[in-house]
Amino acid sequence: MAVDYSALKAGGFMRQKQKDNFSLRLRTVGGTVTAEQLRTVQAVADEFGEGYIHLTSRQGIEIPFIKLADIEEVKRRLAEGGVETGVCGPRVRTVTACQGGRCCPSGCIDALDLAEKLDARYFGRELNHKFKFGVTGCQNNCLKAEENDFGVKGGVQVAWKEDACIGCGVCVKACRRGAITLEEGKITVDEEKCNNCGRCNRSCPTDAWDVTSGYMVSFGGTFGNNLKFGEGLLPFIRDEETLLRVADATIDFFAENGLPSERFFKTLERVGIDTFKVVVEKAYKGEE
Amino acid sequence: MADFQIKDTVDITDVVCPVTFVKAKVALEELEEGEILSIHMADGEPVQNVPRSIKEEGHQILKLLDNSDGTYDLIVRKVGE
Ligand code: SF4
Ligand code: SF4
């Protein structure tokens, strides 16, 4: 019987250089794996692999050296233990995320929560080429937003609250962009310099800032054979609904305009980033 | 500066991150609730980060004084035991 390698690849089984051996990629979101799932992975790696796993660059787990003959049994065992297999090939891949908002004090958004939503909405969707989402909680960019086809970075818009301010000057120094000046007890923020990092509010002893958290999106990044930083085409996005509208419009644009085996940034170059910009601007504004 | 009764001062210009914060924290532990510590720190990373860490520990920052010589004094009131 002929082996359908592309079906196996779609199911996360990646052919190894050793004949009839596969490295099995598991489904993870934002690098979160429960202890229970780990126990299952451990048992499968012991029994069907070679007693080890590989951690991928996208926060995933692979179990190498799964034998062709064991594939069905491995899938069954994993499913029993609440572990799903991942995907490979031309489709939406693992969504990466940091622990911003949930554990990290710097987090401006709940990056994991958003990653779970993006995963539920798009994971595995068939496209012309792979498509990567990544979510990072703040400007520290631990999860490298701009290397993704669709990168999300959390941020805050800040507005000074005069009545709560004690004029201590801490924020002026905390701001790494030199955006804040304090003169005669009054704070001014240079919007041009501000990058929405939120350090001013986090360091302010009296929380003398109104903060609105939101998202900064970058489009068309890749960090493989080609190196390209995703571009920010939109203003600060203040709500999740708008963000998801923009994500929908992006994926649909790629599905409609991408050629087979063409990465998203190539599509943007060929079709024109301005054409795409019009599309996402409409989605941003909620226009049809 | 007459508005603060400074109980103790600590100089953290001789150490680097993260010891800067640790040294300040230890000095705060020596104080009683409500007493005031002046933390002498350098420009750059310390003054960008130490105030935030002190705030996250729950203490009350009263003032950041610019000594105009590349150093700052952060005036902190101890909160909680
Ligand atoms: S990107 Fe920001 S929120 Fe996320 S882990 Fe790094 S510092 Fe924390
Ligand atoms: S949000 Fe960041 S860049 Fe903007 S004013 Fe505050 S500290 Fe500066």
Ligand code: SF4
């Ligand atoms: S850190 Fe807060 S209290 Fe201090 S000057 Fe800035 S806004 Fe005012």
